[in-house]
Amino acid sequence: MLQISRLRNDRKAVLAGLAKRQFPEAEASIDQLLQLDDQRRSLQTQLDNMLAERNQLSKQVGSLFKQGKQEEANAIREQVNELKTSAAQTEEQLTAAKQQLQDLLVKLPNVPQASVPAGVDEADNEVYQEHEGELPQLGEGAKPHWELNEEFRVFDLELGVRTTGSGFPLFVGQGARLQRGLINYFLDRATAAGYTEYVAPLLVNEATAFGTGSLPDKEGQMYYVGADDFYLIPTAEVPLTNIYRDQILNESDFPIKLTGYTPCFRREAGSYGAHVRGLNRVHQFDKVEIVQIAHPEQSNAIHLQMLDQVASLLKELELPFRILRLCGGDLTFASALTYDFEVWSAAQQRWLEVSSVSNFETFQSNRMKLRYRGENGTQLAHTLNGSALALPRIIAALMENNQTADGIMLPKVLHPYVGLENLSRV
């Protein structure tokens, strides 16, 4: 959520930023917001004045009663009663204005940073870091992971259909073991980098879903448990970042680094068709997330450190990858700057997104009221997060890129974690 003061003081820059997102209604929206805010302030002042008068009169009533001046006291009581009626009206108007303001404000997406390229969709993303060297070539007969899976049975989608529905894979035997090994490996690397590990709830309340910006923007994309009014988390970012909701930190608390492994649940409504085969797109998947709460002046540097963290994982996994800087049109609602990591799938001959690392600046913290005490009083902190990493596509890429006649070779770093050097045909 953007701050009204920013819309007011920095209108031009905000508009220029939002233009990169293909958000044509920005100008009308902002004008209306500023108008509503003027209205809100004037009503607030009116109401405050009425309440001040009421308070003062009420005090008089008290002392008049003590002096035994009943009649005078009763006269003032009358007066206050009249005042109460008009104050109630003003308050109603104020509440309405605030509500309108809020409803409009939460629909404005974050302002992209200057470095974000303008653009409509993923075709306009900018390659931030190209893959070094040649992309690996597989021999004749190389198979995509869903075909390999027929021989290796790493996962089972049909079993998922039986228990739940499409897009809920089960991992089986060596596949389950690989999954468990990857989670431990990712968590070990995160904690080694100073992130504190949490095991967080997978169901969150509305305030939490709102805090990170999943509501109202992604309402239909989250699974919702109506009986208890809970949402299934689409990422560990949601519970982890909200740990600090409504907090006022000290500058010395920075940086705050959190990590956690969770399953993630996404309805992915409307995303059927091409490129959703096998593990490419599923409703439930596992992910290790890293989150940082940062001082505003440090968030961009921290963002780059987080990129290094993710890059080092992919290097150790020996997977060819590149880093994209997302264009305005591809940026998620809450993000000011996002880098995507894509791993090359040699068998599918395409890049698969495996991680997204974003700086939200004050967009989430303004919703969460996550502040710190700084030199200029209390101000909003910055929040950042990234996947380090999401499992299914990593598994897909490992399967595809490392297929040999002797099985699927696992990178060295995973040997102790998985207890296997390669996956075998079953």
Next chain:
RNA sequence: GGUGACGUGGGUGAGUGGCUGAAACCACCGGUUUGCUAAACCGGCGUAGUCUUUUAAGGGCUACCGGGGGUUCGAAUCCCCCCGUCACCGCCA
């Protein structure tokens, strides 16, 4: 799920209708004292909104004592609903 007790500032904890945005203590910050550290002493110390030509520091007002609603001239204090914590009972991986 049932019954009971409770929910006050970063913490402990006073406060049952006006003089309480809230005592006291602890923590924290600044200072005095001090070989160093500690102790002692003095001072400061909530958040948010709004108004204000405050040169700057600021000042005024409003709201907030789990959340929402009500009673009253006036609510942390009384009433109702909800949420949470704890204890016991029930159920249970």
